[in-house]
Amino acid sequence: DAGVIQSPRHEVTEMGQEVTLRCKPISGHNSLFWYRQTMMRGLELLIYFNNNVPIDDSGMPEDRFSAKMPNASFSTLKIQPSEPRDSAVYFCASSSDRPDTDTQYFGPGTRLTVL
Amino acid sequence: SQQGEEDPQALSIQEGENATMNCSYKTSINNLQWYRQNSGRGLVHLILIRSNEREKHSGRLRVTLDTSKKSSSLLITASRAADTASYFCATITGGGNKLTFGTGTQLKVEL
Numbered sequence: 001d002a003g004v005i006q007s008p009r010h011e012v013t014e015m016g017q018e019v020t021l022r023c024k025p026i027s028g029h030n031s032l033f034w035y036r037q038t039m040m041r042g043l044e045l046l047i048y049f050n051n052n053v054p055i056d057d058s059g060m061p062e063d064r065f066s067a068k069m070p071n072a073s074f075s076t077l078k079i080q081p082s083e084p085r086d087s088a089v090y091f092c093a094s095s096s097d098r099p100d101t102d103t104q105y106f107g108p109g110t111r112l113t114v115l
Numbered sequence: 116s117q118q119g120e121e122d123p124q125a126l127s128i129q130e131g132e133n134a135t136m137n138c139s140y141k142t143s144i145n146n147l148q149w150y151r152q153n154s155g156r157g158l159v160h161l162i163l164i165r166s167n168e169r170e171k172h173s174g175r176l177r178v179t180l181d182t183s184k185k186s187s188s189l190l191i192t193a194s195r196a197a198d199t200a201s202y203f204c205a206t207i208t209g210g211g212n213k214l215t216f217g218t219g220t221q222l223k224v225e226l
Contacts, residue, residue, distance in 0.1 A: 004125065004157075008137070031212055033213075033214075042216065042218050042219065043158075043203065043216040043219075045213065045214070045215070045216075048212075048213060050212075055213075056213055062204060091157055093157075093158075095212055097212070102145075102146055102163060102207055102212050102214075102220070103160045103163060104158075104160065104212075105149070106157035106158045107157050108156060108157050108161070109156070109157050
């Protein structure tokens, strides 16, 4: 398996622009997670889906952030409009619901820079 | 807020030495996991220990869990330069599979 795939790997944009991050989870995994990592705040869970349904979005910073999972093999995280404080590395992770397998598998991340 | 707090924040050792990292958490857990992150990369799962387990081994890794003290430790024996990375503990509480990560320990293993 190719693992969790994220695109783009790097994104540089200007304040006010819309940014869309993409994630393809590992085939067969039921849960998908979006995280944000910064030096100041560490690794934060933004939202997670189970069977394509958002379960917990309490970590989404504000209305500028939205996430979708239209099917089991694709998810997007959108920021509109983007701000410099959104600059961070965004990780997607997936996991299986099988018993005794709580391990999450992380993608390589998208490094977002908002100028 | 972070569920887990790692200690120390940074650790520098010589190759061949053992490295010990500690994690404290606040609420009851189902399991505790350790992840490694190499610079600029995603996190990689290392080992999982369940709340009813006290110790677990995997290769050069040894994890202990003390639920009465709400703490865990990760021991890396005979460290190598390739072990240089950040190490995070993460916990699952209650139902579901939402992980809450700690603040991480930056380990540097020097030749």
